[in-house]
Amino acid sequence: MARTRGQRLAGSGAAALLTALGTVVTFGGATPVAAAGGQQATGARLTAEHIMNTYYIPKYRASAPDEGPTEYQISLKATGRGADGQPLTVKNVKVNIDLAALKGKARVAWENTGSHCKRSGTLMTCALGDIQGALFTPFRLLPEPGAALGPVGAMNITVTSANAPTVRHTTHVVMGAPVLTARQSKPLTEVQPGSELRVSPAFGNKGDTAIDDGFLVLLTAEQATLRNQYSNCRYDKATAPTKALCELPGPLPAGAAYETDGPLTAVVDKTAMYGKVHYTVLRAHDPLNNTLLPASSPRGTGGPLGVRPVDGSGDDFTPSAYWKAEMAGSTLDFSTNQINDLQAVGFTIKGKIGQVVDTQVPFPRNFQGGLMRVKLPAGVSLVPIKPGGHPSEDSYCGYASQGNGLVHCFGTLDRNTYLRARIDKRVPGAQGSISADSDPAIDPDQENNTAPVKVEYVG
Numbered sequence: 001m002a003r004t005r006g007q008r009l010a011g012s013g014a015a016a017l018l019t020a021l022g023t024v025v026t027f028g029g030a031t032p033v034a035a036a037g038g039q040q041a042t043g044a045r046l047t048a049e050h051i052m053n054t055y056y057i058p059k060y061r062a063s064a065p066d067e068g069p070t071e072y073q074i075s076l077k078a079t080g081r082g083a084d085g086q087p088l089t090v091k092n093v094k095v096n097i098d099l100a101a102l103k104g105k106a107r108v109a110w111e112n113t114g115s116h117c118k119r120s121g122t123l124m125t126c127a128l129g130d131i132q133g134a135l136f137t138p139f140r141l142l143p144e145p146g147a148a149l150g151p152v153g154a155m156n157i158t159v160t161s162a163n164a165p166t167v168r169h170t171t172h173v174v175m176g177a178p179v180l181t182a183r184q185s186k187p188l189t190e191v192q193p194g195s196e197l198r199v200s201p202a203f204g205n206k207g208d209t210a211i212d213d214g215f216l217v218l219l220t221a222e223q224a225t226l227r228n229q230y231s232n233c234r235y236d237k238a239t240a241p242t243k244a245l246c247e248l249p250g251p252l253p254a255g256a257a258y259e260t261d262g263p264l265t266a267v268v269d270k271t272a273m274y275g276k277v278h279y280t281v282l283r284a285h286d287p288l289n290n291t292l293l294p295a296s297s298p299r300g301t302g303g304p305l306g307v308r309p310v311d312g313s314g315d316d317f318t319p320s321a322y323w324k325a326e327m328a329g330s331t332l333d334f335s336t337n338q339i340n341d342l343q344a345v346g347f348t349i350k351g352k353i354g355q356v357v358d359t360q361v362p363f364p365r366n367f368q369g370g371l372m373r374v375k376l377p378a379g380v381s382l383v384p385i386k387p388g389g390h391p392s393e394d395s396y397c398g399y400a401s402q403g404n405g406l407v408h409c410f411g412t413l414d415r416n417t418y419l420r421a422r423i424d425k426r427v428p429g430a431q432g433s434i435s436a437d438s439d440p441a442i443d444p445d446q447e448n449n450t451a452p453v454k455v456e457y458v459g
Helices: none
Strands: 006-009 045-051 054-057 074-079 090-098 106-111 117-120 123-131 133-136 139-143 150-160 167-175 180-183 188-191 196-199 202-205 215-222 224-226 233-235 243-248 257-260 264-268 274-283 307-309 317-319 327-336 347-351 356-360 370-375 380-382 394-396 407-411 416-423 431-435 450-457
Touching (some): 074 090, 074 123, 106 117, 196 274, 196 327, 202 317, 215 224, 243 257, 264 274, 347 356, 347 416, 394 407
Parallel strands (some): 180 327, 188 327, 347 450, 394 416
Antiparallel strands (some): 006 133, 045 074, 074 133, 090 123, 090 150, 117 123, 180 317, 196 264, 202 257, 215 243, 215 274, 370 407, 380 416, 431 450
16 A cells, blocks of 8 residues: 655744655745845745656556555645745645546545545645645545556646745656666675775666656765766765766666666775765656755766666666655665774863863774773873762763772763763873773774873863
């Protein structure tokens, strides 16, 4: 059963909840006029943040009679401010959807009464009332047996209100559906920090209907940065980007698959232990709104990235769990040869002379829990915590049993560890250390098991 949902949003926080699929379509309002205090008053407007441009309806199958298309969402956002600078509400909003083109092709199996959606003949009206934003699914469709593959016609959407210009949108309906797939990657281990990972996105169509337009490939890197390689790719930063959006040519016939004719290169961070490079393939006609990079974003310095045919019939080409006709994705997970390298993390004790301060002790990287040893900087002394003298979810450091002023801190991954200390006096250049043990047999770099502990005097 496809998901269904309907919700109406109100209040100034509504815009933050309106990340949705689709191309942004905006319609102008009144001319701005000067307001008191330098504010500008703008007439109320509605923006269609998401209404699909092409809607694919899978062909009826007797073996799966309840299989419907991707959820048809409508996302609206109100804009404009009054003379007092406050956001305006768009009043008496009605969304009218002409379903005449679906006759004999698909039927409405569910109406969103929660969003006050009702049908009269082939016209559905959703009376949203006064809103500052709305994200809802008006209906759920199921294909009719015997409906032939191919273009059906258009669903015309008209959004009216009492105080904003009318919004109009056309969604082209197609019987039959592509099923976008992406080639899945196997995890990499023992990757060398600073080395390059080359990813060639590959995608296919296991559906029964071609995609006639082009594609977008969105690539994101974690614990790695991307090379600025291709002229038809935009990057989020000119230097060390972590996001790229590439425009690739179509079409993609049913049964076909392509991979990029060159790799997208990621450089693994020198401190990385684990990371990933993920790509999402999207139909250019209906992209994810929150993935788009501005046209002004820097482009790559090389030639264009293209595609070449590959065999996409294997089990390694898989669709997304839900948005099968709209996108598919793949993730390359990697771990480096530093995953066994315990690396101590230094910290600073900050406060005034004579002040007792609590300082969180940072766990070493790749720490699995256990003992950390702290040598306090000169001029700083530990303030022991009596049993039961601190919240049970926290752990505090104490003096080591062997004396010599050493401090032991026990760390467990499900709680924080603190050092309570008094800054007794100012000692220029005072510095201590924190260290933890690891097995030299699997962690040959023992030097980074120790890090400095510093003091910052306030006042």
